[in-house]
Amino acid sequence: MRGETALIGLDWGTTTLRVYRFGASGELLERRRAELGILRVVNGAFEDALFSTIGDWLTAEKEVAVIASGMITSRQGWVETPYLPCPAGAEELAAALTGRRLRSGHRILFVPGLSTRGADGMPDVMRGEETQILGALAAGVSARLLILPGTHSKWVRCAGDRIAHFATMMTGEFYDVLRRHSILGRLMEGDAPDAEAFARGVAFGTREDAASGGLLRRLFSVRSLGLCEEIPAGGLASYLSGLLIGSELREGRAMFGDAGPLGLIGETGLVRRYREALAACGREGAALPGDPAARGLFLLARRAGVTPG
Numbered sequence: 001m002r003g004e005t006a007l008i009g010l011d012w013g014t015t016t017l018r019v020y021r022f023g024a025s026g027e028l029l030e031r032r033r034a035e036l037g038i039l040r041v042v043n044g045a046f047e048d049a050l051f052s053t054i055g056d057w058l059t060a061e062k063e064v065a066v067i068a069s070g071m072i073t074s075r076q077g078w079v080e081t082p083y084l085p086c087p088a089g090a091e092e093l094a095a096a097l098t099g100r101r102l103r104s105g106h107r108i109l110f111v112p113g114l115s116t117r118g119a120d121g122m123p124d125v126m127r128g129e130e131t132q133i134l135g136a137l138a139a140g141v142s143a144r145l146l147i148l149p150g151t152h153s154k155w156v157r158c159a160g161d162r163i164a165h166f167a168t169m170m171t172g173e174f175y176d177v178l179r180r181h182s183i184l185g186r187l188m189e190g191d192a193p194d195a196e197a198f199a200r201g202v203a204f205g206t207r208e209d210a211a212s213g214g215l216l217r218r219l220f221s222v223r224s225l226g227l228c229e230e231i232p233a234g235g236l237a238s239y240l241s242g243l244l245i246g247s248e249l250r251e252g253r254a255m256f257g258d259a260g261p262l263g264l265i266g267e268t269g270l271v272r273r274y275r276e277a278l279a280a281c282g283r284e285g286a287a288l289p290g291d292p293a294a295r296g297l298f299l300l301a302r303r304a305g306v307t308p309g
Contacts, residue, residue, distance in 0.1 A: 009297035012072035070128035083115035089162035094303035135296030143263030197235030205246020
C-alpha cells in the first residue's frame with residue numbers, strides 16, 4: 001500500500017463513518033465503513049475514532065492528506081466550519097476548506113456546509129450533501145433538480161456545475177419520531193414492506209384537494225385506518241412512510257415545479273421507495289450510480305491542490 005495512496009476521504013455523518021482510499025487519478029483503492037457517527041463518538045474523541053478505523057493507512061502513508069465532509073464539521077462534530085451561501089460550487093468550497101493537523105502530522109481538511117434562503121426568507125443549511133451533489137455533477141448528471149432522501153431530505157436546484165438553491169424536508173426523522181414515540185405507532189406491527197399500503201399512503205399524501213386538509217389532519221388516518229381494520233397492523237408503517245413521502249413530493253412540487261428530469265442520490269432501498277412514489281405521481285426519478293460522496297471529496301481535494309495532478 002505504501003506510496004500508492006494519493007488521498008484519504010471521510011464521509012462522516014451522524015451515525016456512520018465511511019472512509020475512502022484514493023489513487024492518484026481518483027480511483028477508489030479501498031473503502032471502509034464504521035458505526036462511528038458523530039453521535040456515537042464519546043467525549044469528542046474523533047481523532048481516536050479515526051485512528052481506530054484507518055490507523056494502518058495513516059501509518060503506511062506519512063504524507064497523504066485527509067479530507068472530511070458531513071456532520072463531522074457541525075457544531076456537534078470535530079471542527080465546526082462556516083456555511084457558504086448559495087450559489088456555490090467546487091471552486092468556492094475548495095477555497096474555504098478548514099485545515100488542521102492530526103497528532104500523526106497528517107494534514108486534514110474539513111469541507112464547509114452551504115446555506116440558502118427560501119422565498120419566504122427562512123434560512124436553510126446542509127452539511128455533507130454538497131459533496132455528494134458535486135460528485136454527481138462531476139460525473140455528468142443531466143438532472144438539474146436532485147432529491148437526496150434521508151433523515152432530512154434535500155431538494156436541490158443546480159445551475160451548471162453549481163448548487164443554486166435547496167430546501168430541507170424532515171421526512172425521515174418525522175417518520176422515526178411518529179413511529180417510535182407517538183400514538184400512531186401503537187397499532188403497528190413488524191417492518192415488512194407492504195406495497196399496497198405504501199401506495200395508498202402516497203396517494204393520500206399527494207392529494208391537492210382542500211377537503212383532505214394538510215399533513216396534520218392526514219396523519220391521523222394512520223390510526224383511523226388501523227382501528228377500522230382497513231389497513232392491517234403490519235401495513236401501517238408502510239402507509240405512514242408513503243403518506244410522509246407523498247406529502248414531501250407535494251411540497252417539493254409546489255416549491256420547485258414539475259419540469260425537467262429528476263435525479264435521486266442516497267441509500268438504495270430509500271431511493272427505490274422514492275422512485276415508486278414518483279412513478280405513482282407520473283414522474284420518473286433516476287437513481288444516480290456510483291459513490292458521489294467519494295467522487296466529490298476527491299474533486300474538492302484536487303481543486304484545493306492537495307492531490308497530484
